[in-house]
Amino acid sequence: MDRSSGEGRLTGETESVDLISRSRELETAAFGAVLEGDTESRMQWATPDGHEIVGRGVAARFTATGADRFDRIRTQARRAFDGLTHDGPDHARPRAFGGFSFHDGHKAAPPWIGFGAASFVVPQLFVTRTDDGTWLTAVGHRVDEAEDRLERWHDRLTDLPVTRNDETTPGVAATRRTTSQATWTEQVEAALERIDDGRLTKVVLAQSLSVDLEDPIDVPATLERLRRRYPNCYGFQIGHDAGGTFFGAPPERLVSKRGAHVETEALAGSVPRGDTPAEDEAHVERMRADAKFQHEHGLVVDAIREQLAPFARELSVSKQTIRRLATIQHLRTPIEATLEGDRHVLELVEALHPTPAVGGVPPEAAWETIRDTEPFDRGWYAAPVGWFDAAGDGEFAVGLRSGVATGETVTLFAGNGIVADSDPDEEWDEVQLKFRPILDELR
Secondary structure (H helix, E strand, O other): OOOOOOOOOOOOOOOOOOEEEEEEEEOOOOHHHHHOOOOOOEEEEEOOOOOEEEEEOOOEEEEEOOOOHHHHHHHHHHHHHHOEEEEOOHHHOOOEEEEEOOOOOOOOOOOOOOOOOEEEEEOOEEEEEEOOEEEEEEEEOOHHHHHHHHHHHHHHHHHOOOOOOOOOOOOEEEEEEOOOHHHHHHHHHHHHHHHHOOOOOEEEEEEEEEEEEOOOOOHHHHHHHHHHHOOOOOEEEEEOOOOOEEEEOOOOEEEEEEOOEEEEEEEEEEEEOOOOHHHHHHHHHHHHHOHHHHHHHHHHHHHHHHHHHHHEEEEEEOOOEEEEOOOEEEEEEEEEEEEOOOOOHHHHHHHHOOOOOOOEEOHHHHHHHHHHHOOOOOOOOOOEEEEEOOOOOEEEEEOOOEEEEEOOEEEEEEEEEEOOOOOHHHHHHHHHHHHHHHHHHHO
16 A cells, blocks of 8 residues: 555645656556555546546645635645646646535534545546546655656556456445425425525525445445446545545536636436436426426526626527436536636636525525525535646536445435425425435445
8 A cells, every 4th residue: 555755745824845746658457446445535536528537645635614715725736736847748637636515614524524614635646547548647745756656556557457346236224314304395485485585586405315334335336337327427536544435426517627718507407317218308398398497597507607707708608408317307508618817717616606506596595594404514515526737727516416425324415496486395306316326326
């Protein structure tokens, strides 16, 4: 196990760290071996277009709390990346992986031990797989450290079998809800009262579900099954040397930035899949024709456009489409922008979080309603999860269809948007549908 110098080193508010990285192409490798073990930080990031990164260890760590956490993460990262020397292709460059909690006042308590209000790690060792090939990158604080780590892991990964058995599920022993259906009805009705009196236009209320497992979960194997079942979703896991592992297969991109080009999307409004293509279309047509669905979706589109406008020289909203997943279908509207001036992706993340698809309108009233209503801590659920690099480019998804695994328990999260015409029973059914992607892979 690689625990050479650099593990656990911090980049604090006043400390600077020089980072050295070296890359080497891999012909074939046991990609998943990077994620084995639970005594080091581990991460995985996969996109719908097939780009995948797995990493382990800590070359630098950035953490922050409070309302200025986005700025503080940028400041710490700039100090670390300013001293970066990278020898390798651009697509194998070091990046910081992590995320933010939904609420800026979040404190890391069970099941969220290790997941503060903002936390990012530059891995010591990671593998990047793109259309340009598969590359191994090692990061250290000295040239000999990075080169030694690169050689040792290159030999290890190429000597192991490429495939692994990932079909065994842990099994579900029991489930426990934080919210009964009767309580949910009361919560929705209370939110509808705030909407009726004008304090709210929309709020997203969530539930959590604790799942006791029959056997310990293999998170990488579970995520691999999720990715095969939901190939047009993101896949992520973030595990710490102390605490649990947050993982999921979210359908929604929060934002992607490459240079001046920005891509995001509105994803709101959902119906089940049918048993036949004709039933699929019937559900979709009902959603398209329903004023409640269109109103909810329109709120998200309008909010994203308003949040991006101050940063954009050009901004375009495409036609509404349908995102079809294995068990559910969503209304989706792609949105693109060209930035005005030099911006960091975290500036866009801060501006967009939370979108009305996971928070509500107006934002402050929605946040207050969520805090007053939900009997659990959202932690990193429905919050930004992703990566950024030295240039300020990066990509973030919304931490939906997700859970946090601790020991032999997985805590799942799901929510739904409440607007003026919402029916508590229908909203309950839709939330249960959103638990299914991960729950089905645990059974």
